[in-house]
Amino acid sequence: MRAADLVAEGTRTLVAADIPDAGRDARRLLAHVLKVPPGRLTLFLPEEVDEELAVVFKVMIERRAERVPVSHLTGRRLFYGREFLVTPEVLDPRPETETLIEVALSEPFASLLDLGTGSGCILLTLLAERETAVGMGFDISPAALNVAFWNRNALKLETRATLEEGSWFAPLQGKSETFDLIVSNPPYIALHELPFLSPEVRDHEPRLALTDEADGLSAYHAILAGFGQYLEPGGRLVVEIGASQGGAVSKLFAGAGLRNVQVIPDMDGRDRVVVGTRANRRG
Numbered sequence: 001m002r003a004a005d006l007v008a009e010g011t012r013t014l015v016a017a018d019i020p021d022a023g024r025d026a027r028r029l030l031a032h033v034l035k036v037p038p039g040r041l042t043l044f045l046p047e048e049v050d051e052e053l054a055v056v057f058k059v060m061i062e063r064r065a066e067r068v069p070v071s072h073l074t075g076r077r078l079f080y081g082r083e084f085l086v087t088p089e090v091l092d093p094r095p096e097t098e099t100l101i102e103v104a105l106s107e108p109f110a111s112l113l114d115l116g117t118g119s120g121c122i123l124l125t126l127l128a129e130r131e132t133a134v135g136m137g138f139d140i141s142p143a144a145l146n147v148a149f150w151n152r153n154a155l156k157l158e159t160r161a162t163l164e165e166g167s168w169f170a171p172l173q174g175k176s177e178t179f180d181l182i183v184s185n186p187p188y189i190a191l192h193e194l195p196f197l198s199p200e201v202r203d204h205e206p207r208l209a210l211t212d213e214a215d216g217l218s219a220y221h222a223i224l225a226g227f228g229q230y231l232e233p234g235g236r237l238v239v240e241i242g243a244s245q246g247g248a249v250s251k252l253f254a255g256a257g258l259r260n261v262q263v264i265p266d267m268d269g270r271d272r273v274v275v276g277t278r279a280n281r282r283g
Helices: 003-016 022-034 038-044 051-065 070-074 095-105 121-129 142-154 191-196 218-229 246-255
Strands: 076-079 082-085 111-115 134-139 161-165 179-184 231-240 259-265 271-277
Touching: 003 022, 003 051, 022 038, 022 051, 022 070, 051 070, 070 076, 076 121, 082 121, 082 142, 095 121, 095 179, 095 231, 095 259, 095 271, 111 121, 121 134, 121 142, 121 161, 121 179, 134 142, 142 161, 179 218, 218 231, 218 246, 246 259, 246 271
Parallel strands: 111 134, 111 179, 134 161, 179 231
Antiparallel strands: 076 082, 231 271, 259 271
């Protein structure tokens, strides 16, 4: 079959399965199978596709129709202009998280800490964008850290990014490390919200990274209880939040003594990031 016919057939299958953006996903999967950049797939659409590759593509379409995320089928996800390895052990990097990147990059920093680093996409993107900075990333999941290690090495950031296993600030106990910037995209989905997530997220992403099994605010309490030892005076704490959590999390920030607390919307206008600055004197 011609590549164009495969895309058309795959799109029809995905439309029948109620997959959003069916045509886009069919094209991305075929580009992956053919090992061509998605943006150049149009050049190959008139060409015949090897029968074995066509079979691989059709299997991927069937799995996508079962709501397996595209990133889990291709093993890759583009985030802030860089490609990251993605597996079912980590959250799929999302465009809205790029809002956190923009906020973090809006002021200088020389050292950063990423709590719950997952794939490492936040930590590694920030280090790649700030070539003199160094950073650390912690995660409670060894499987997630394996992915972060792979991404770190692929981006050649071994000398500037340290990855350690542990919950929140636990790997820093007994150490004197401090940071200009602390960032986190923690599990903020409330337990009662889980049934309403898309099947791609609910059924295929790590539950540990999605929800605190409570009201969605537990991670912020933990971060705010521990940041005082590790955030430099004048340093910033930047976290991603759920769209309905701006008021609650900003109140927690203010209650913890952070100054200039702001709620920043994403490109769709939904509350997405809370940022606060530590006072210039330790208190």
